[in-house]
Amino acid sequence: MVITMTNRLLGIVMAMALTSGIxxxxxxxxxxxxxxxxxxxxxxxxxGETATGAIDPAAAIRAAYQRNHVALExxxxxxxxxxGSARVAFxxxxxxxxxALTQTQRTALATRRPAASSSIAAMDKLVTAAEDELNRExxxxxxxxxxxxxxxxxxQSNDKPAESGVSxxxxx
Numbered sequence: 001m002v003i004t005m006t007n008r009l010l011g012i013v014m015a016m017a018l019t020s021g022i023x024x025x026x027x028x029x030x031x032x033x034x035x036x037x038x039x040x041x042x043x044x045x046x047x048g049e050t051a052t053g054a055i056d057p058a059a060a061i062r063a064a065y066q067r068n069h070v071a072l073e074x075x076x077x078x079x080x081x082x083x084g085s086a087r088v089a090f091x092x093x094x095x096x097x098x099x100a101l102t103q104t105q106r107t108a109l110a111t112r113r114p115a116a117s118s119s120i121a122a123m124d125k126l127v128t129a130a131e132d133e134l135n136r137e138x139x140x141x142x143x144x145x146x147x148x149x150x151x152x153x154x155x156q157s158n159d160k161p162a163e164s165g166v167s168x169x170x171x172x
Contacts, residue, residue: 012055057116058109064120065105071127072098075134082137090137097126 072094079090101123108119 057114060116061105061108061114061119064116064123065101068101068123068127069098072101072130075127075130079134079137086137086140090134093133094130097130101126 076091076094079087079094082090104119104122104126108114108116
């Protein structure tokens with residue numbers, strides 16, 4: 001028991017030292033960041049969740065849930081360039097990911113001693129899947145927007161039936 005607690009505390013100290021080093025580098029060389037600000041925030045969250053998970057796994061799971069829930073909301077906002085059924089399909093996909101996120105959290109917290117690392121990894125995987133889906137959808141919408149620009153900019157005309165071809169509806 002004493003060795004396990006010592007290892008956990010050592011892990012916490014190492015995580016804090018790593019985070020401090022990254023922050024110190026960012027402060028000394030803001031024009032040459034070692035890592036981007038969003039990535040630094042995510043890394044700091046992971047370090048904090050890992051440290052908290054060693055002491056209070058339920059708190060770490062709740063923190064990861066909150067972080068991932070916010071990330072899914074940001075992805076929903078980033079999907080605003082999508083049009084028509086592509087946007088509707090992506091919003092439904094995000095809603096499904098949110099439901100899976102909630103279910104993962106509830107399942108993890110229902111156990112006596114939750115496994116924080118595997119639960120957090122499962123929740124992070126849901127956000128990664130949503131990011132990949134958004135990038136795929138925006139990639140498909142990109143060529144359609146380029147064609148619109150070639151035809152005269154962003155003006156709306158009634159002779160553009162191809163816009164529904166960008167939707168995800170034909171993929172299902």
